[in-house]
Amino acid sequence: MIRLQRVTKRFDGGAEALHNVSLRVDAGALAFVTGPSGAGKSTLLRLIARLERPTRGRILVNDQDLATLPRSREPQFRRGIGLVFQDHRLLFDRPVHANVALPLEILGYRRAEARKRVRAALDKVGLLHKESAAPQTLSAGEQQRVGIARAIVHRPALLLADEPTGNLDPALSREIMQLFLDFNRVGVTALIASHNLELISALRKPMLHLEHGRLEARHGPRSESPA
Ligand code: ADP
Ligand code: ADP
Numbered sequence: 715m716i717r718l719q720r721v722t723k724r725f726d727g728g729a730e731a732l733h734n735v736s737l738r739v740d741a742g743a744l745a746f747v748t749g750p751s752g753a754g755k756s757t758l759l760r761l762i763a764r765l766e767r768p769t770r771g772r773i774l775v776n777d778q779d780l781a782t783l784p785r786s787r788e789p790q791f792r793r794g795i796g797l798v799f800q801d802h803r804l805l806f807d808r809p810v811h812a813n814v815a816l817p818l819e820i821l822g823y824r825r826a827e828a829r830k831r832v833r834a835a836l837d838k839v840g841l842l843h844k845e846s847a848a849p850q851t852l853s854a855g856e857q858q859r860v861g862i863a864r865a866i867v868h869r870p871a872l873l874l875a876d877e878p879t880g881n882l883d884p885a886l887s888r889e890i891m892q893l894f895l896d897f898n899r900v901g902v903t904a905l906i907a908s909h910n911l912e913l914i915s916a917l918r919k920p921m922l923h924l925e926h927g928r929l930e931a932r933h934g935p936r937s938e939s940p941a
Contacts, residue, residue, distance in 0.1 A: 715741040715872060715903045716762055721771030723757050723927075731757040733927045735771070739905055741871075744898040746914045747907040749924035755907035758924070759874045762905070763795055764788070776871070793821060796865035798875035802857050804849040804864075810836070811845040814863045821868055835867040836860075839893060855886035862893055866902070873897060873904040879913070887913055 716739040723732040732754045739745050747755045760766040761773055764780050773780045776794060783791055796817075804813050811832050818828040836842045839859040849857055858878060865873060875894065879887035887910060895917070898904050908914050914921065923930040 715739055715743070715776060716905065717772075717774040718758075718761075719772040719774075721761065721768045721773060723754075723761060723766065724769045730769075730927050732761070732768075732924075735924075735927070735929045737922055737929060739903065741903055742898075742901060743920065744894065744904040744906070745920040745922060746917075747905060747922045747924060748909060748911060748914070750909065752926075753924040754927040755909075755924055756876050757927075759876050759905065759907055763797060763874055764791065789821070793868055794871050796868070796870035796873045798858075798862055798865045798873065798878045800877040800880040802861035804857055804860055806848070806850050809846050810841070810849060810852070810860050813849060813860055814867050816864060817868045823868075831867050831869075832863075835863040838866065838896075839863045855882055855889065858882065858886075858890055859893070862890070866897060871901075871903060873902050873906075875904065875906040877907055877909070879908065879910055884913070891917065 716737070718735050718737050721732055721735045722730060724730045735758070747758060749755055757766065761768055762775060764783070775791070778791065805816075814832045814835055815828050818831060823831070833842060833845065836845055839862050841856060841859050841863065844852060844856065849860060852860065858881075862878070873894065878894070879890050882890060891913060894904050894906060
């Protein structure tokens with residue numbers, strides 16, 4: 715599902731955010747990316763979502779080499795990915811359902827189909843009863859659930875989450891992680907960046923550990939030697 719071969723990312727004028735990273739996450743897996751702040755976790759996720767381009771190396775997502783992905787196929791590529799952010803990035807000028815509908819609007823879904831999918835997505839995160847609420851009236855945990863509903867509303871095969879529990883207390887964090895486990899159980903591949911080691915160690919899922927942009931071989935999705 716995800717494959718990196720000797721990927722290096724250097725930002726203009728900066729140091730290397732990632733150095734020679736090779737890894738593989740199989741379809742159907744749920745894996746965590748850990749490491750201290752600045753280790754390169756966000757950069758890794760952004761490269762996989764093609765929000766950034768690598769300086770060197772090869773990235774394959776769903777057998778598609780991102781270096782050769784034509785612009786014309788970008789929308790199709792994006793459709794296969796759901797993004798969850800730490801700060802959820804909800805728009806406070808519109809109700810919950812309109813926030814969740816955003817990816818569908820971008821993808822050109824028709825209104826009736828979009829309504830159906832938005833309701834299904836909100837139901838999955840347990841917030842159907844809040845569909846008309848203003849996001850700012852929701853708790854932090856509920857807001858993150860709306861962010862997750864928005865990320866899965868177009869039924870992506872791959873979920874990428876960047877510190878999704880970063881702003882939440884331990885109990886809410888566990889609930890949010892449970893949602894990811896639930897989606898994974900029905901076939902969604904997930905890669906989740908988190909520095910909450912206490913929480914994720916208990917889940918017994920593969921972990922990829924980054925330090926200063928380098929992948930540390932530990933347990934976890936095969937950190938493969940470059941072919
Ligand atoms: P993490 O998510 O683990 O905190 P990041 O991927 O955000 O780490 O950052 C890795 C390194 O790359 C840091 O040194 C950070 O300052 C740098 N970096 C990230 N994004 C940019 C950018 N757009 N321009 C320059 N440097 C960046
Ligand atoms: P930026 O990195 O410039 O702040 P964003 O990260 O907000 O931009 O969005 C980058 C891309 O990800 C855009 O193409 C946007 O449509 C898409 N996107 C944003 N949120 C989601 C989501 N929840 N699910 C799927 N795609 C999203």
